[in-house]
Amino acid sequence: MDLTYVVYAIPMLAIWAWYLGRRGATERASKAAKEEAQSAGLVEPVSLHPLIDESTCIGCGACVRACPEQPEHQVLGLINGKANLLNASDCIGHGACRLACPVGAISLVFGTERRGIDIPTLSPEFESSVPGIYIAGELGGMGLIRNAVEQGRKAVDAIAARPSPTKDPQFLDLLIVGAGPAGFSASLTALSKRMHFATLEQDSLGGCVFQYPRGKVVMTQPAELALVGKVKFRNTSKEELLEFWKEAERISGVQINYKHKVEGIEEVDGGFLVHSNHGDFRARTVLLAIGRRGSPRKLGVDGEQLPKVVYRLVDAEQYEGKKVLVVGGGDSALEAAASIAEVAGTEVTLSYRGDAFQRAKSRNRERVEAAILTGRLRTLLRSNVKSIDADSVTVDCDGAHEKIPNDAVIVSAGGVLPTALLQKLGIAVETKHGTV
Numbered sequence: 001m002d003l004t005y006v007v008y009a010i011p012m013l014a015i016w017a018w019y020l021g022r023r024g025a026t027e028r029a030s031k032a033a034k035e036e037a038q039s040a041g042l043v044e045p046v047s048l049h050p051l052i053d054e055s056t057c058i059g060c061g062a063c064v065r066a067c068p069e070q071p072e073h074q075v076l077g078l079i080n081g082k083a084n085l086l087n088a089s090d091c092i093g094h095g096a097c098r099l100a101c102p103v104g105a106i107s108l109v110f111g112t113e114r115r116g117i118d119i120p121t122l123s124p125e126f127e128s129s130v131p132g133i134y135i136a137g138e139l140g141g142m143g144l145i146r147n148a149v150e151q152g153r154k155a156v157d158a159i160a161a162r163p164s165p166t167k168d169p170q171f172l173d174l175l176i177v178g179a180g181p182a183g184f185s186a187s188l189t190a191l192s193k194r195m196h197f198a199t200l201e202q203d204s205l206g207g208c209v210f211q212y213p214r215g216k217v218v219m220t221q222p223a224e225l226a227l228v229g230k231v232k233f234r235n236t237s238k239e240e241l242l243e244f245w246k247e248a249e250r251i252s253g254v255q256i257n258y259k260h261k262v263e264g265i266e267e268v269d270g271g272f273l274v275h276s277n278h279g280d281f282r283a284r285t286v287l288l289a290i291g292r293r294g295s296p297r298k299l300g301v302d303g304e305q306l307p308k309v310v311y312r313l314v315d316a317e318q319y320e321g322k323k324v325l326v327v328g329g330g331d332s333a334l335e336a337a338a339s340i341a342e343v344a345g346t347e348v349t350l351s352y353r354g355d356a357f358q359r360a361k362s363r364n365r366e367r368v369e370a371a372i373l374t375g376r377l378r379t380l381l382r383s384n385v386k387s388i389d390a391d392s393v394t395v396d397c398d399g400a401h402e403k404i405p406n407d408a409v410i411v412s413a414g415g416v417l418p419t420a421l422l423q424k425l426g427i428a429v430e431t432k433h434g435t436v
Contacts, residue, residue, distance in 0.1 A: 023078070030077025030086055037087040044115050044358055045085075048093030048108050048141060054082045056105035066100035073362055088112075090361050093144050110141050110432035117141065118419070121428040125158035126151055129428035132272065132284065133265075134159065137182025137207075138291040139418070141432075145181045145209070149223040149231070152185035152289060159285050160193045168282075171271050172196050175283035179256050180207015183289035184245060185225055191254050192226040198283075200260035200276055205249060206242050207291055227252045262290075265425055290418060297413045299327065303388030309409045313339065321345035323405050325393050327385055328352060328412035334360045336410050338367035341377040349404055351380045351395055385409075 037043065050063070059081040069075045073090040076083060076097060083105070085091065098106040111117040119141045126134045136155045137148035159174055176186050179201035190197040201207075222232050228248045249256065257278070264275040271284035296311035298304060313336040321344070326337040329352035337350040350368065357365055371377035386394045386401065393406045422429055 027078055027080070030074070030079050030084065033074040033077060034079065034084060034086040037089070043088050044112060045088040045091050047091070047117075047144075048095065048110060049088060049091040050076070050085060050097050050106045051109045052083050052085065053105045053107075056103055057082045057101075058103055058105070059083065060102065062100040062102060063097035063106060066096040068094050068096055087362065089358055093147065095147075113433055116431040116433045118429050119432050120422060121430050126155040127158070128288075128425075130267075130426055132286065133425060133427065134285065134287045135289075135427075136186060136287060137178070137180060137289045139288060146223040148181035148289075149185040149225065152182035152287075153189045153224065153226060155182075155287055156186045156189040156193070156195075159287070160190075160195060164284055168270060170282050172198055172281065172283040174198075174285050174287060175200070175272070175274050175281050176287045176289060177262050177274075178207055178289035178291065179205050179258075180209065180289060180291055183207065183287070184249075184256075185223075186287055186289060187254050187256065188228065188248070188252055189226040191252060198281055199254075199256045200262060200274075200281070201256055201258050202261040204258065205245055205256065207289075209238055209241060227254075262421075265421070291415070296411065296415050299385050299411060299413070301385055301387050303393075304411075306388055306390065306409075308390075308407065309388060309411065311411050312336075313410055313412075316340045316343050319343060319346055319408060322407040323347045323349075324408045324410065325349045325351060325385070325395075325404065325406050326410045326412060328414070329354050329357050329360065330412065330414060331360045331364050333410075333412035334364035334368050336412055337377055338364065338371050340410075341371035341374065346376055348377045349380060349395075349406075350377060351383045351385060353382065353384055355381055 059078055061078055061083070063083050064070065064076045064078065067075050069090060069092070074086050075091050077086045078084065093108070095108055098108055110119055120135050120139065121129050122135055122140055126136050126140065128135050134155045136151035140151065156174065164173065173195040174190055174197040176183050176190065176197060176199040179187065179199055183199060183201070184205065187197070187199045222230055224230055225248065231244070260276045260278050262274060262276050265286060266273050268282065271282060272286050274281045274283060274286065303309075312332070316339040319340050324340050324346060326333055326340070326348060333350065333352070334357060337348050340346050341348045348371070357368070368377060368379065372379065380395060380397050383395050383397045386396050388409060391405065391407070392403050393409060394401055394403050419429070
């Protein structure tokens with residue numbers, strides 16, 4: 001009998017030892033990744049992110065396995081038998097971790113104690129505090145393409161289900177502002193429901209995706225588009241995704257009014273009067289799908305009005321042989337700097353006011369580091385642009401002014417939240433500090 005116990009015990013002990021060894025190696029890797037992120041200052045999430053209740057977590061690792069960003073980015077890991085957010089800057093709010101947790105230990109929140117995020121107050125149907133005005137997509141805090149697409153569709157579903165407060169034929173059922181992921185999805189949904197609607201877009205189809213540099217790889221997940229069906233992209237380029245949307249626009253016949261910039265919205269009897277640079281529109285409901293960037297954030301320095309100053313990168317090749325200054329510390333800035341540095345004959349300087357590129361993904365930081373090694377990219381941390389001249393820029397680097405020869409400036413300092421528009425409409429905005 002004793003020998004029988006030994007025969008069964010040895011394999012069991014071997015399996016247990018293998019399990020403990022593997023788990024220990026995994027936890028050591030997670031600790032190293034978290035320490036590296038903290039030393040680099042990458043501790044602030046850019047959007048919706050998980051808040052883990054360690055008292056409830058059972059350390060099963062389901063959240064780690066469910067994260068779509070893994071293994072390219074170490075967003076989540078296990079430390080001391082509990083789930084941990086390792087690199088907050090790499091989390092983009094998929095939410096798969098919360099769904100995968102079997103004990104409900106994860107909630108999704110906006111902002112942190114250190115860094116608040118302004119989010120409009122919305123109902124479950126995405127209606128703002130002003131009845132009749134809805135918000136979907138990035139402006140409401142959801143930057144992920146799939147989430148924006150679904151919000152646009154669900155918001156229109158809710159609007160269509162409500163009785164119209166006016167029978168005036170001069171009023172549209174719905175006016176959609178923006179043709180990014182949320183606005184385009186909303187437009188297709190409104191068309192499928194045969195609603196009387198119009199869509200205004202100040203730039204081009206795609207919204208924030210259109211603003212990405214040429215060739216940028218876009219991470220997305222399956223989503224449902226009305227009249228189109230399931231979009232099954234996982235990793236795709238900006239061009240491929242935009243081409244798909246353009247084909248969906250052509251096949252569906254949806255009409256989008258491009259180059260229409262909304263300049264104001266006011267309440268009128270039975271709805272809203274929307275002023276654009278090409279005329280006015282009356283609608284009983286308005287869906288704002290304009291993104292958080294709004295207008296690009298400017299530097300406010302002398303010379304910024306020069307033609308060589310732009311606010312997004314379209315084609316890196318146009319800067320061949322030129323000296324370029326890129327301003328900013330987020331993904332768009334790092335992507336622009338790294339892309340231009342790969343073009344023959346360029347000399348790129350990346351200026352950022354912070355101590356580290358804590359808002360950028362590791363993949364973009366690695367590209368910047370590789371470009372620095374080639375000698376085509378130079379970084380100036382804790383720096384601010386003081387003035388721009390025709391053939392140079394003056395930068396304050398930790399109190400010392402440096403004049404740099406320059407042919408072009410790309411300002412990638414984010415956008416200005418359309419706070420003035422929201423405030424004028426009376427839409428309540430709450431600053432989130434680690435809350436839902």
